Amino acid sequence: MTEHSINPSAPKRATQRDEKAVERRTQLIDTALEVFAKKGFDKTSVRELAAAAGVAQGLMYHYFKSKDQLLEAVVERHSFLPQLKAMLTTMHNEPAAKVLKITGNQFFALLGQKESLMNIFFHETQSHPIVPRIWRNILNQGIGLFQTYLDERVAAGELKPHTTDVTARTLAYTIVLLRATSVAFHHRTRPEAFINEMVDNLLSGVAAPAA
Amino acid sequence: MTEHSINPSAPKRATQRDEKAVERRTQLIDTALEVFAKKGFDKTSVRELAAAAGVAQGLMYHYFKSKDQLLEAVVERHSFLPQLKAMLTTMHNEPAAKVLKITGNQFFALLGQKESLMNIFFHETQSHPIVPRIWRNILNQGIGLFQTYLDERVAAGELKPHTTDVTARTLAYTIVLLRATSVAFHHRTRPEAFINEMVDNLLSGVAAPAA
Amino acid sequence: MTEHSINPSAPKRATQRDEKAVERRTQLIDTALEVFAKKGFDKTSVRELAAAAGVAQGLMYHYFKSKDQLLEAVVERHSFLPQLKAMLTTMHNEPAAKVLKITGNQFFALLGQKESLMNIFFHETQSHPIVPRIWRNILNQGIGLFQTYLDERVAAGELKPHTTDVTARTLAYTIVLLRATSVAFHHRTRPEAFINEMVDNLLSGVAAPAA
Amino acid sequence: MTEHSINPSAPKRATQRDEKAVERRTQLIDTALEVFAKKGFDKTSVRELAAAAGVAQGLMYHYFKSKDQLLEAVVERHSFLPQLKAMLTTMHNEPAAKVLKITGNQFFALLGQKESLMNIFFHETQSHPIVPRIWRNILNQGIGLFQTYLDERVAAGELKPHTTDVTARTLAYTIVLLRATSVAFHHRTRPEAFINEMVDNLLSGVAAPAA
DNA sequence: AATGAATGAGGATTCATTCAT
DNA sequence: GATGAATGAATCCTCATTCAT
Numbered sequence: 001m002t003e004h005s006i007n008p009s010a011p012k013r014a015t016q017r018d019e020k021a022v023e024r025r026t027q028l029i030d031t032a033l034e035v036f037a038k039k040g041f042d043k044t045s046v047r048e049l050a051a052a053a054g055v056a057q058g059l060m061y062h063y064f065k066s067k068d069q070l071l072e073a074v075v076e077r078h079s080f081l082p083q084l085k086a087m088l089t090t091m092h093n094e095p096a097a098k099v100l101k102i103t104g105n106q107f108f109a110l111l112g113q114k115e116s117l118m119n120i121f122f123h124e125t126q127s128h129p130i131v132p133r134i135w136r137n138i139l140n141q142g143i144g145l146f147q148t149y150l151d152e153r154v155a156a157g158e159l160k161p162h163t164t165d166v167t168a169r170t171l172a173y174t175i176v177l178l179r180a181t182s183v184a185f186h187h188r189t190r191p192e193a194f195i196n197e198m199v200d201n202l203l204s205g206v207a208a209p210a211a
Numbered sequence: 212m213t214e215h216s217i218n219p220s221a222p223k224r225a226t227q228r229d230e231k232a233v234e235r236r237t238q239l240i241d242t243a244l245e246v247f248a249k250k251g252f253d254k255t256s257v258r259e260l261a262a263a264a265g266v267a268q269g270l271m272y273h274y275f276k277s278k279d280q281l282l283e284a285v286v287e288r289h290s291f292l293p294q295l296k297a298m299l300t301t302m303h304n305e306p307a308a309k310v311l312k313i314t315g316n317q318f319f320a321l322l323g324q325k326e327s328l329m330n331i332f333f334h335e336t337q338s339h340p341i342v343p344r345i346w347r348n349i350l351n352q353g354i355g356l357f358q359t360y361l362d363e364r365v366a367a368g369e370l371k372p373h374t375t376d377v378t379a380r381t382l383a384y385t386i387v388l389l390r391a392t393s394v395a396f397h398h399r400t401r402p403e404a405f406i407n408e409m410v411d412n413l414l415s416g417v418a419a420p421a422a
Numbered sequence: 423m424t425e426h427s428i429n430p431s432a433p434k435r436a437t438q439r440d441e442k443a444v445e446r447r448t449q450l451i452d453t454a455l456e457v458f459a460k461k462g463f464d465k466t467s468v469r470e471l472a473a474a475a476g477v478a479q480g481l482m483y484h485y486f487k488s489k490d491q492l493l494e495a496v497v498e499r500h501s502f503l504p505q506l507k508a509m510l511t512t513m514h515n516e517p518a519a520k521v522l523k524i525t526g527n528q529f530f531a532l533l534g535q536k537e538s539l540m541n542i543f544f545h546e547t548q549s550h551p552i553v554p555r556i557w558r559n560i561l562n563q564g565i566g567l568f569q570t571y572l573d574e575r576v577a578a579g580e581l582k583p584h585t586t587d588v589t590a591r592t593l594a595y596t597i598v599l600l601r602a603t604s605v606a607f608h609h610r611t612r613p614e615a616f617i618n619e620m621v622d623n624l625l626s627g628v629a630a631p632a633a
Numbered sequence: 634m635t636e637h638s639i640n641p642s643a644p645k646r647a648t649q650r651d652e653k654a655v656e657r658r659t660q661l662i663d664t665a666l667e668v669f670a671k672k673g674f675d676k677t678s679v680r681e682l683a684a685a686a687g688v689a690q691g692l693m694y695h696y697f698k699s700k701d702q703l704l705e706a707v708v709e710r711h712s713f714l715p716q717l718k719a720m721l722t723t724m725h726n727e728p729a730a731k732v733l734k735i736t737g738n739q740f741f742a743l744l745g746q747k748e749s750l751m752n753i754f755f756h757e758t759q760s761h762p763i764v765p766r767i768w769r770n771i772l773n774q775g776i777g778l779f780q781t782y783l784d785e786r787v788a789a790g791e792l793k794p795h796t797t798d799v800t801a802r803t804l805a806y807t808i809v810l811l812r813a814t815s816v817a818f819h820h821r822t823r824p825e826a827f828i829n830e831m832v833d834n835l836l837s838g839v840a841a842p843a844a
Numbered sequence: 845a846a847t848g849a850a851t852g853a854g855g856a857t858t859c860a861t862t863c864a865t
Numbered sequence: 866g867a868t869g870a871a872t873g874a875a876t877c878c879t880c881a882t883t884c885a886t
Contacts, residue, residue: 042253096418122333122336123334125334126251126254127251136392139392150417158418159417159419160418160419162412163408165400166405166409166412167412169389169405170381173387173389174384176384177385177388178380178384181347188376189374189376197373197377198377201373201377201381202413205414205415205416206361206370206371206378207370208370
């Protein structure tokens, strides 16, 4: 931040230094993500964060104005909206059952890859307003993903006209909670089979044919 | 303990004091529930808790060994397992659609009545091991509720044989997350309509008849 | 303390009750002695004292104005000055070596019997001014005991004229510290042999005869 | 740690800060010694300690993990074992009476210089296990000091063969208690004269020559 | 950029003591 | 006499944050 360079070689040097600074910053953020996820925001002290990153506590305040702002940075950096958006952009001419199963499992897998972040989303809602905001974005994005596809299939005549919002949220919510509980709970049905069967149920119904 | 009474009113006296103590205890627990739900466990100081209850902070430790133990007491006292168990014990000869809709909405309403507790379940998982344990109990109870009924209807031939665990959890999870998000989010579909439609979807499927 | 008797039978009753009250008081004192000795005055709470005596904490304040006053009562009640004074009143025509050995061992034994109290004397000097005061009394009494005897034997010509204060204190101090350290330390010489030899040394000297 | 210095004065800088930290630490320890000695460990709050040292209370915990550990540091730093060991290493060809008198008085003087520490040794035995441990070391060192010398003089024929442990402990214990009581009590005999006479008594005995 | 000394507010908890019953 | 509920001050300790180096 403080630029008091004298000789002309400074610009390049500054860039190098900036790069290093950015690296350091992301290192601090990534370390914080893990520690926050494991111990919780409030139960983690800045000293611990610094120790985990192998730096002095004072350095934390060079890169982040406050502990809160660090949480902000963590959540912003790891919000996997891009990955979410990238999902389901292909596969248009496949049957809905197949597409929804694949997408559902992708969604489930994505949440699993971001387990630490999910932990923060679930537990630190009250620590910083940015947390629920971003979590809401992600959830809505997930729901929208399904809904957009469903609307398309309704339009294509593959699905009957109905409130796709309900179906989309049924899918998204169930997958999210399946993910959230799959760590702590012991489930009878394995996630992939679960998701596949849920999709089938939603498409074809569980009522007996006669009824 | 010491009984040197002559008239029959004496025993009641001791009881009166005890009663008051019990009342006071529940008052402290109930106050704590609200404050924990609003501010979060870590962000709430014992001083605040005492102030909210209108007592000296020292008194908190007369009734509870620690702040942790208070949380324990809160969660134990308000775990609505009895209410959950009471649900769906009637209405056997009604169509599944109707029964599931009613039960689903009851479940949703019950979660709503326990909003403060739900807040704790969602956010304070890491504060005390009893929180996830009881939350798991409740969730499993809710799931079991649906599953038992579904199994029964499968046996009765109203539903086709399928993994009822999946359907039950789809219902329960969606309702739970519907509840959890209905405060912070703004939904297009109203909860009751949502639940009703979800039940219909699950029973009859959303696929176009031709498919 | 509060006397509001109406009928003439009260005096006798009061006496019975007083007796019981005195008993209770000494019970509380004796319990306190043990707990204070074991845990130290500051580290012992009134609640613990009450629990150890099997009564409610409030009752402590019926019998003692404060925790300090309880310590006072403890020290006063158990100050073994009478026993000390009773020592060495006999045995006038025996050789000094024998008498001093017996008395020294008696003194040592007496301190041993009062181990709890000794603990308080050693550690709680700063807790209440009465503690060092009484301890000084006891110590001086012990010293005086020896000195009186020594003076008498000097007068009788059995001992040579010298500063008996020095000899008396050498004896008393050594025995006291022997006692104080005998619990925590591991000594080579056993107390009785030690005291006997010390007396011999003091009487006859350890210098070689030639010198 | 980070060395990006050009001129040779840089390394010293880091050392300067470290030096200051060490100084600060000893300052805190020394202040604590005085306050603990005056008020007692339990009766002294960390706030007082900090105030006495003119620092914020939080700083105490930067240097010491706990109040207990501070006491540990105090006792360790001021345990005058080195000084004790240095005593009596000379003067081999002087008469025992002279040597013992000088050493006894030195020992007494040393204890006097460490009055604050002695206070802690006497009163805070129960506050932390390190206190009695170090005190035992010191006492044993003092005893050993005398005993080694006595053994040597016995071997040299100046003293008659006897249990030197008894004589050594008589000397050491008496001097220690003389020191401990000389503050609170009012003695007739002055310490130096007392010690000299005690040595004489121990060497030559107080029994009348005829006996 | 990096360190860690220094601060002071605030947190959980303990405790002597009082008081209504 | 006896109980234990109630008080509030005080205690140890933690922590986010600042700052000189």
